[in-house]
Amino acid sequence: MKENNTYFENTGSNNLPNSLRVNPFIVPDNYFDDFKDHLQARINLDTINSQHNEGFTIPNGYFDNLSSQVISNIKVGQLKAESALSVPKHYFDELTEQVLAQTKIDAMNSVLPTVPDGYFDGLSDRILEKVTADTFPVLRKEDGFTVPLGYMEENEEAIMAHITVQGWKENIGTTGFQVPQGYFDQLTDRVMDETQIPAPIQLPKRKTIPATSPFKKYAWFSAATAACIAAIVTVGNYHATDKNPVTATTSSLEGIPDEEIIRYLSNYSDASDLAEFAEYIYEPKDSKGIGSEIADEELENYLNYAL
Amino acid sequence: MEDALIIAKFADESTREEAFRLLLKKYQQKIYWHVRRMVIDHDDADDVVQDIFIKVWRNLEKFREDSQLYTWLYRIATNECITFLNKKKQKQNISLDDESSAYLSDSLADGAYFNGDKAQMKLQQAILTLPDKQRLVFNMKYFEDMKYEEMSEVLGTSVGALKASYHLAVKKIENFFNAHD
Numbered sequence: 001m002k003e004n005n006t007y008f009e010n011t012g013s014n015n016l017p018n019s020l021r022v023n024p025f026i027v028p029d030n031y032f033d034d035f036k037d038h039l040q041a042r043i044n045l046d047t048i049n050s051q052h053n054e055g056f057t058i059p060n061g062y063f064d065n066l067s068s069q070v071i072s073n074i075k076v077g078q079l080k081a082e083s084a085l086s087v088p089k090h091y092f093d094e095l096t097e098q099v100l101a102q103t104k105i106d107a108m109n110s111v112l113p114t115v116p117d118g119y120f121d122g123l124s125d126r127i128l129e130k131v132t133a134d135t136f137p138v139l140r141k142e143d144g145f146t147v148p149l150g151y152m153e154e155n156e157e158a159i160m161a162h163i164t165v166q167g168w169k170e171n172i173g174t175t176g177f178q179v180p181q182g183y184f185d186q187l188t189d190r191v192m193d194e195t196q197i198p199a200p201i202q203l204p205k206r207k208t209i210p211a212t213s214p215f216k217k218y219a220w221f222s223a224a225t226a227a228c229i230a231a232i233v234t235v236g237n238y239h240a241t242d243k244n245p246v247t248a249t250t251s252s253l254e255g256i257p258d259e260e261i262i263r264y265l266s267n268y269s270d271a272s273d274l275a276e277f278a279e280y281i282y283e284p285k286d287s288k289g290i291g292s293e294i295a296d297e298e299l300e301n302y303l304n305y306a307l
Numbered sequence: 308m309e310d311a312l313i314i315a316k317f318a319d320e321s322t323r324e325e326a327f328r329l330l331l332k333k334y335q336q337k338i339y340w341h342v343r344r345m346v347i348d349h350d351d352a353d354d355v356v357q358d359i360f361i362k363v364w365r366n367l368e369k370f371r372e373d374s375q376l377y378t379w380l381y382r383i384a385t386n387e388c389i390t391f392l393n394k395k396k397q398k399q400n401i402s403l404d405d406e407s408s409a410y411l412s413d414s415l416a417d418g419a420y421f422n423g424d425k426a427q428m429k430l431q432q433a434i435l436t437l438p439d440k441q442r443l444v445f446n447m448k449y450f451e452d453m454k455y456e457e458m459s460e461v462l463g464t465s466v467g468a469l470k471a472s473y474h475l476a477v478k479k480i481e482n483f484f485n486a487h488d
Contacts, residue, residue, distance in 0.1 A: 161477040172430050176423015177343055188331045191357055195364040
């Protein structure tokens with residue numbers, strides 16, 4: 001079978017592809033147009049060179065002095081560089097403003113007060129002695145703050161105490177005291193229990209005794225009678241049989257009017273109260289009634305307090 | 308809770324108990340430790356604290372708010388402490404003019420509810436060498452970090468006097484440490 005070989009198609013002679021037959025080299029524009037003139041100029045130049053006559057002339061002995069002249073110029077240039085004075089950038093632009101500012105400063109300095117001789121010598125040490133960085137803030141001029149008179153002197157001791165105490169706090173810490181477990185949880189309830197006001201004692205309504213009752217005249221006698229009755233009943237109960245026990249309380253209070261009881265309690269209260277109650281226990285003829293000057297509420301409060 | 312709110316709630320009978328519970332919750336520990344540092348013994352502190360808060364309960368509605376509630380409470384607590392300590396002195400037949408608080412050293416030595424180390428024990432012993440009122444000042448400044456102005460309101464003493472008292476207390480304690488090294 002004949003091989004259909006297309007490998008050498010479009011290659012022409014020498015087996016080169018037609019695409020490679022393009023000349024890759026380029027020349028400047030108008031090269032070939034100007035070529036003739038360039039060639040003629042080159043020929044003329046070569047002719048002149050061969051004649052050794054370029055048309056320029058030089059002074060006599062020029063090349064003999066040339067080296068020494070060059071070296072001298074170099075030395076002069078160096079000298080100029082060393083002695084040249086320079087100024088900072090924009091120096092002259094700012095100079096006017098700086099001079100004016102300095103004149104103002106000089107004017108101010110002439111009116112400022114002077115300080116004693118040697119003032120500034122120990123100033124920094126004095127300041128460091130009196131001020132500690134972590135106790136007092138640095139006072140800057142622009143803050144405008146002042147301190148009370150004598151503040152620095154008084155607080156030297158405060159500063160020393162503060163330093164001492166800070167050391168203790170760092171090394172010793174808390175007190176070391178403890179509380180029983182749950183103490184604070186229970187404390188509130190315990191305090192609330194203590195603050196509850198107990199039910200007040202309710203006295204029965206007093207019976208008003210007419211002003212003309214002869215009984216009033218014998219107020220002290222009545223109180224003494226009540227005490228005696230109480231004593232007698234108590235003694236009697238002491239001998240009571242077991243089969244018929246009688247409580248002293250029920251027996252002694254039965255049948256005794258409330259006013260008598262009140263008077264009895266008043267008599268057996270603290271001496272400090274006696275003077276106050278004597279006014280109410282003693283009853284002159286024209287008294288309105290036993291204990292009538294005492295408000296019920298006051299009486300109840302007193303009994304609540306006493307009991 | 309704000310003190311003003313507590314006082315307002317206390318003024319209303321229907322919310323009085325609630326207000327008092329809030330007050331207790333807010334201040335009981337501060338008041339307790341203030342008292343405890345003075346009386347040393349926990350049981351004594353417990354008694355005094357209860358007395359304090361009962362007084363507060365009875366008198367809070369009369370509180371005029373011309374000072375901070377905290378200051379008022381502290382004033383009551385401080386007065387109760389001084390009263391208690393004076394009674395204790397009397398019970399132990401110690402003159403009220405006796406300046407030192409050494410009569411409390413037994414309570415400290417007893418060790419009940421005290422688990423401090425040697426340094427803490429030494430500090431407490433040193434503090435007990437101070438008179439009661441100076442101890443108060445030292446405790447309030449050192450442990451509670453109160454300002455002198457607040458202390459002045461509580462104790463009714465000038466700021467200058469309090470400062471002097473505190474500095475003197477620090478020196479005394481320092482001397483105690485140096486003497487017992």
